[in-house]
Amino acid sequence: MIEIALADLARAVDEAVAAVPGVGRLFASGVRAAVGTSTGTPAPLSTVTRRLASYDVIVAIEATGGPAGAVAAEAAAAAATALPPGARVTVRVARAVVD
Amino acid sequence: MSTPSTIGGSGYSLDDLSAYLDRGRTPRIAAIEDDAECQAVLAEIERLGALSRRLVDESAEPVEAGWLDRLVGGLGRELRAGRDLPFAGSTPERRLVMTEGAIREVVRRAGDRVDGVLVGRCRLGWDDGTPHLSISISVTPDRSLPAIADEVRAAIAAALDRDTPVTAAVVDIEIEDVVERRSS
Numbered sequence: 001m002i003e004i005a006l007a008d009l010a011r012a013v014d015e016a017v018a019a020v021p022g023v024g025r026l027f028a029s030g031v032r033a034a035v036g037t038s039t040g041t042p043a044p045l046s047t048v049t050r051r052l053a054s055y056d057v058i059v060a061i062e063a064t065g066g067p068a069g070a071v072a073a074e075a076a077a078a079a080a081t082a083l084p085p086g087a088r089v090t091v092r093v094a095r096a097v098v099d
Numbered sequence: 100m101s102t103p104s105t106i107g108g109s110g111y112s113l114d115d116l117s118a119y120l121d122r123g124r125t126p127r128i129a130a131i132e133d134d135a136e137c138q139a140v141l142a143e144i145e146r147l148g149a150l151s152r153r154l155v156d157e158s159a160e161p162v163e164a165g166w167l168d169r170l171v172g173g174l175g176r177e178l179r180a181g182r183d184l185p186f187a188g189s190t191p192e193r194r195l196v197m198t199e200g201a202i203r204e205v206v207r208r209a210g211d212r213v214d215g216v217l218v219g220r221c222r223l224g225w226d227d228g229t230p231h232l233s234i235s236i237s238v239t240p241d242r243s244l245p246a247i248a249d250e251v252r253a254a255i256a257a258a259l260d261r262d263t264p265v266t267a268a269v270v271d272i273e274i275e276d277v278v279e280r281r282s283s
Contacts, residue, residue, distance in 0.1 A: 068197065090193075091194070092197070
């Protein structure tokens, strides 16, 4: 059985999104909200996947490069690479600071 | 959950944020630093402060007391996140959205980049599905006022088109204050 620590999953999503060019600050990650607050204990991947499928995983970003819509698309693609297949991702541009 | 007097989910008011800024953002308050609306408000207070100081310094006439307070006073409301608006290309599996507060911040920054302009109020609404922006500005009358308004309108349209899901917006501009520059 494959197990995954939810904290690691949330961290992986945050790191994947933060590495996208044009993403500045990350605000509250919705991964933690989606999978629950008790994130330190490894859980079966099937359980994690089922729980994620019931939620939108929301990642709120500050776009510092533009266009902000393109940055959001790249952030969503990056988040998806760190999530189990089938997880729905919402990238919310909470600020766009593109000077 | 925020209340009308607090910013975002931080539990802090506009006055609290202003005081936090005055203290040099120390000691660090995570609830403020990790909240998008607080960050937007802090950035706007700093920018408004710098731009207004420049206008006031250049002004030939004393500027009305409370002018800056009035400008800052509406920030908490205007930068509230509000609804999520989808970008083109958003799908149910990968939703790409921008908050109304972030859009208003883009508008404010675009207007403020025009020389001699300081954006005051910024409202985003909808008329039969068409986005409708209503902004007020303070200006230095170095050029004709219609020319300044046209420049602001063009700057906002370009910024909206580039960085937001809102395009083809109707932009109403009210010139609220005219600040005469000192002759050098």
